[in-house]
Amino acid sequence: MPKKYHIHTSSVQNRLPKIIKSGVIAWEEGCLKCARCVKKECVYKVYEKRGLDGESMVDSTDTMCMDCFRCVQNCPNRLIQKGINPLYRDMGDEYWTPDIISNIWFQAETGRIPVSGAGYGGPFSGPGFDSMWTDMSEIVRPTRDGIHGREYISTTVDIGRKPMYLEFGDDGSLLTPIPPLVEIPLPVIFDLLPFSPPGDNIPQSLIAGARSINTYVIMKWSYLKEKGISPLQNIIPFLDGNTDDIEEGVIKSIPIIEIPDRGEPVSVQNRLNEINPQLVVMIRVELAPGIEEKACDLTKKGAHTLHLCADEFGNEQAEKPLFIKDRVRSVHGTLVEKGIRDQVTLLASGGIAMAEHMAKLIICGADCVAVDIPLLVAMECRICRRCKEGLSCPAKLETVEPQWGGKRITNLMGGWHNQLLEVLGAMGMREVRRLRGEMGRAMFFEDLEREVFSNLGQRGQG
Amino acid sequence: METKEERQGLNFYFFFCQRIDKEQEKNRRTIEKSMGDKVRLFPIPCSGRIEPIHILRALEKGADKVYVLTCREGLCRYREGNLRAKKRVSYAQKLMEEIGLEKERVELINLKKENGMTIDTLVEDLVGKKTNIGSSPLNKPLL
Numbered sequence: 001m002p003k004k005y006h007i008h009t010s011s012v013q014n015r016l017p018k019i020i021k022s023g024v025i026a027w028e029e030g031c032l033k034c035a036r037c038v039k040k041e042c043v044y045k046v047y048e049k050r051g052l053d054g055e056s057m058v059d060s061t062d063t064m065c066m067d068c069f070r071c072v073q074n075c076p077n078r079l080i081q082k083g084i085n086p087l088y089r090d091m092g093d094e095y096w097t098p099d100i101i102s103n104i105w106f107q108a109e110t111g112r113i114p115v116s117g118a119g120y121g122g123p124f125s126g127p128g129f130d131s132m133w134t135d136m137s138e139i140v141r142p143t144r145d146g147i148h149g150r151e152y153i154s155t156t157v158d159i160g161r162k163p164m165y166l167e168f169g170d171d172g173s174l175l176t177p178i179p180p181l182v183e184i185p186l187p188v189i190f191d192l193l194p195f196s197p198p199g200d201n202i203p204q205s206l207i208a209g210a211r212s213i214n215t216y217v218i219m220k221w222s223y224l225k226e227k228g229i230s231p232l233q234n235i236i237p238f239l240d241g242n243t244d245d246i247e248e249g250v251i252k253s254i255p256i257i258e259i260p261d262r263g264e265p266v267s268v269q270n271r272l273n274e275i276n277p278q279l280v281v282m283i284r285v286e287l288a289p290g291i292e293e294k295a296c297d298l299t300k301k302g303a304h305t306l307h308l309c310a311d312e313f314g315n316e317q318a319e320k321p322l323f324i325k326d327r328v329r330s331v332h333g334t335l336v337e338k339g340i341r342d343q344v345t346l347l348a349s350g351g352i353a354m355a356e357h358m359a360k361l362i363i364c365g366a367d368c369v370a371v372d373i374p375l376l377v378a379m380e381c382r383i384c385r386r387c388k389e390g391l392s393c394p395a396k397l398e399t400v401e402p403q404w405g406g407k408r409i410t411n412l413m414g415g416w417h418n419q420l421l422e423v424l425g426a427m428g429m430r431e432v433r434r435l436r437g438e439m440g441r442a443m444f445f446e447d448l449e450r451e452v453f454s455n456l457g458q459r460g461q462g
Numbered sequence: 463m464e465t466k467e468e469r470q471g472l473n474f475y476f477f478f479c480q481r482i483d484k485e486q487e488k489n490r491r492t493i494e495k496s497m498g499d500k501v502r503l504f505p506i507p508c509s510g511r512i513e514p515i516h517i518l519r520a521l522e523k524g525a526d527k528v529y530v531l532t533c534r535e536g537l538c539r540y541r542e543g544n545l546r547a548k549k550r551v552s553y554a555q556k557l558m559e560e561i562g563l564e565k566e567r568v569e570l571i572n573l574k575k576e577n578g579m580t581i582d583t584l585v586e587d588l589v590g591k592k593t594n595i596g597s598s599p600l601n602k603p604l605l
């Protein structure tokens with residue numbers, strides 16, 4: 001049995017005061033001067049340690065309070081109240097909610113799985129990934145067995161093309177050419193960032209994170225070239241400019257490359273393979289209606305890997321867009337119908353915000369996912385997108401220490417890895433490759449609704 | 463009387479109740495784009511949460527003028543937040559005078575309208591307003 005993959009996490013302090021959900025609003029006027037003031041009894045010593053961050057003007061009561069409401073309840077003159085912290089409320093957007101952001105912060109800081117307490121409080125359906133439920137029927141023992149190594153669960157996936165059968169010569173020699181394949185220990189690679197403040201610290205942090213967990217990070221070749229970044233260990237160059245604009249020496253030195261879906265991508269792939277037959281080529285395809293046909297066509301022509309990209313909110317390019325999980329499911333289904341699914345690797349990206357999204361996309365048919373925004377959030381990004389408008393970053397991301405950033409990303413991925421192990425353990429699976437396309441292990445709200453209610457109101461026949 | 467140019471050279475700090483403009487995160491960007499670092503905006507859960515320390519720290523950090531914007535009196539969600547803010551501001555003014563700073567460097571603006579105000583227009587109006595104060599002595603290099 002190969003060595004067990006484990007992500008080493010450690011507590012990595014925040015650089016900035018944390019933004020929590022609610023702020024304390026306490027009046028001093030009207031104080032009865034009780035002998036035992038509720039403020040003194042705060043178990044977290046929020047009032048005793050109260051201070052002000054001069055730079056961000058953030059009061060420490062807005063960063064340290066744990067929302068136990070003890071002071072609010074116990075002040076006899078009702079002088080303490082709690083209100084929503086405006087900084088918290090204004091983070092992110094409808095998709096990247098403040099709760100998702102603070103959840104990622106917690107994981108990046110501690111490397112631990114966020115625990116919500118007794119039971120799951122919902123949502124039980126809704127747009128996006130929320131309308132999908134996974135089957136946890138095999139919970140027959142602690143799901144943490146996988147995490148603690150009492151059960152061996154593999155999260156390794158392969159990227160590349162796979163032959164459907166092998167042919168041997170009379171002398172027993174292998175006749176089928178074996179296409180290149182790259183193994184990664186976690187079904188996650190890091191994608192191009194849709195936005196980020198300028199500078200090299202953020203890309204360097206991503207590289208550090210990818211190296212530490214032994215996955216890859218996709219980066220524009222124009223950037224890598226301009227900066228002279230070398231070696232390209234754990235980096236997948238994306239040929240954003242002219243696909244010929246890369247030296248043979250570089251092509252020979254890397255295991256994976258990504259090319260855009262322009263012109264005849266498979267002939268570009270073949271050309272690259274002539275230079276380096278061991279190179280896995282990924283084709284970056286935008287998700288859109290009708291993409292199923294293109295996926296079949298590229299697979300038949302010999303594409304190794306298709307990287308199906310949705311936008312930041314998981315939507316495809318269309319007036320009435322389908323959500324990533326639905327389109328990926330349909331692409332996977334079409335390839336299965338045509339009998340060619342196993343030849344190609346599908347990578348999906350866009351709108352992946354939580355560990356469960358990774359598992360759900362794999363159930364919908366992706367072999368592996370690519371994440372982007374959560375990597376920034378791990379470094380305290382608030383998804384305000386000010387950097388996109390050229391405004392200053394409130395989290396000063398341009399100044400992160402790559403070592404610190406790399407550790408935060410490692411922690412986040414450690415949390416995601418453990419959650420994936422839990423899901424697999426609860427489903428009674430021993431490896432993530434088996435989860436791919438296991439749609440029988442999930443229920444989709446739309447399908448259930450149709451099945452249950454579509455007959456209602458219709459007159460029975462006969 | 464200082465000119466418009468001089469006024470634009472001043473640093474303004476704004477503390478404002480979050481309820482004044484629910485879309486502050488979007489609306490503030492217009493003003494930040496046109497005025498850059500000259501204007502700094504800090505939403506607070508309730509204007510009553512302002513403490514003299516906020517004001518003094520802002521002055522110490524380079525503010526020439528500090529504004530505290532509160533909702534209309536009688537409309538505070540926490541009943542008396544804007545009244546408390548008033549008290550805090552006058553206390554801060556007392557402290558400022560004690561150390562020789564003009565008390566006009568901090569001003570409380572009690573908004574009259576109930577809704578429909580956006581932080582960018584409010585800030586623009588206030589920055590454009592004539593004031594008698596120049597650059598803060600705290601921002602001048604020590605001789």
Ligand code: SF4
Pocket residue numbers: 195196197376380381382383384385386387388392393394395396397
């Ligand atoms: S916090 Fe805002 S400005 Fe900074 S990286 Fe995130 S989105 Fe960009």
